[in-house]
Amino acid sequence: MCRIGFRGLGTGLEPNSGGSSPSSKLPSARVALTKLLDRPEIAIWYYAASWLLAVEPGRARAVIAEVKQVAPMRLAGDAGMTLRMLEDGTFKPT
Numbered sequence: 001m002c003r004i005g006f007r008g009l010g011t012g013l014e015p016n017s018g019g020s021s022p023s024s025k026l027p028s029a030r031v032a033l034t035k036l037l038d039r040p041e042i043a044i045w046y047y048a049a050s051w052l053l054a055v056e057p058g059r060a061r062a063v064i065a066e067v068k069q070v071a072p073m074r075l076a077g078d079a080g081m082t083l084r085m086l087e088d089g090t091f092k093p094t
Contacts, residue, residue, distance in 0.1 A: 027055055030051055030052055030054065030055045031052075031055055031056070033048045033051050033052055034048075034052065034056065034059075036048035037049065037052075037059075037063055042067055042070065042071050042075065043071075043075055045063050045066070045067055046063070046064060046067045046071070046075055046078065046079055048063075049061075049063035049064050049067070050064070050082060053086070053093035054093035054094055057093065061083070061086070064079045064082055064083055065079070065083060067079040068080045068083065
């Protein structure tokens with residue numbers, strides 16, 4: 001699974017902007033990713049949903065399942081593997 005770093009991109013989603021520790025901002029930064037699910041790029045849906053699995057598992061799984069159905073083969077395969085690893089417990093979102 002891709003781990004995208006937002007620090008320094010000027011997106012407003014930087015988990016280290018302000019606050020006392022990076023982990024204190026992480027959940028709110030992840031929730032801010034829900035805005036990306038409205039973008040037209042399907043790859044952005046997949047990666048944003050992957051990050052949202054820990055904070056909004058129902059919506060994130062639904063988005064990943066949709067990506068599996070409509071995305072080009074490579075991205076659909078990634079989405080399918082993510083769903084499989086979630087189901088068999090190989091991957092546990094944190």
